[in-house]
Amino acid sequence: MRIASQRRQRGFSLLEILITLVVLGGGLLAVGNLYGKVMNGSAAAKERSEAVVQAEKKLDELRYTAYASIASGSDSVNAATGSGSSANYSRRWTITASTSPAYKDVAVTVSWTDSRNQSQSAVLTSRISSIDPARSAAVIATVSSGSGSNTGTGSSGTGSDSGTGTGTNSGTGTETDTGTGTGTDTGTPVTTCSTSYSVTATSSSSTISGSPVSCSHSSGQSWTCSTTASSGTSVTISDDKGYATASIPAANCASNAVTFQCSTTFSITAQTGASSITASSGTCSNTSGKSWTCTSSAAKDTTITITDSKGSGNSAASWSSAASCGSLSHSF
DSSP: OHHHHHHHHOOOOOHHHHHHHHHHHHHHHHHHHHHHHHHHHHHHHHHHHHHHHHHHHHHHHHHSOOOGOOEEEOEEEEETTTSSOOEEEEEEEEOOOOOOOEEEEEEEEEEOOEEEEOOEEEEEEEEEEOOOOGGGGGGOOOOOOOOOEEEEEOOOOOOOOOOOOSSSSOOOOOOOOOOOOEEEEOOOOOOOEEEEEEEESSSSOOEEEEEEEEEEEEEEEEEEEEEEETTOBBBBEEETTOBOOOOOOOOOOSSSEEOOEEEEEEEOSSSSOOOOOSSSSSSEEEEEETTEEEEEEEEETTTEEEEOOOOOTTTOOEEEEEEEEEEEEEOO
């Protein structure tokens, strides 16, 4: 009878079960609270990142606005598709002008209400010079023009004086002075002729202008400029998209090709560490592991194809993108 009583007393008591449930419940509450904080932090980071992007966009717009038209203002924008943010943003930009030297300080403030219904803001500042950004795309080609000189020298004349007489008569005499000079004239003859330029602009929205040339739009990125001037005259051709440059030949009585180009950087993640990355225009170099960097110098919107060679067990792949005159990234 004593053995049967001992067997019935084995197992957990009600108090032990309650203690276990309390400890387990406290742990689950702590994990749930931590998860909520992580999610809120992630949402706040996405919203702030998008706010900075919207501020940078407005700064870029102001940089390519006519200097005299840059003024304070405000607007409202929505988050970009795919940014991970659903907030609505209010932008306000304040302009402070200086006259000596001439520049304008710009402060862009982006405000929004976050997912916790709290007001947030981000501020970016920049300085804009009064120099037209389109002129930064102009390259002035100069050549020295011919010069001539005209010099002459002449020998000085000499004379003699003599006289004769008798008594008190005075004498008479004569004097002559002669001289001649010669000179030479050297220099390059001036030739006036027609010089033409076939221009490929940075993008189809570019406007091409120059001096002393006249330019007309053909189609897309194609423009034609021409001038009638003496050979060797300096020529300036500008693309109003100021982030590209081109070499402009001086007037040479011939047809010339001019292409405005800019640099685009591609950050590439290859399929495997054994992959080899190449670009249809430009060069690519391996940074580390699967990370590659490709740099291409081409007109904006030019199609650049990046190819990942066949890696270990992977098939070769290609990706094409238009040159943006900035930075792009892609993962194969």
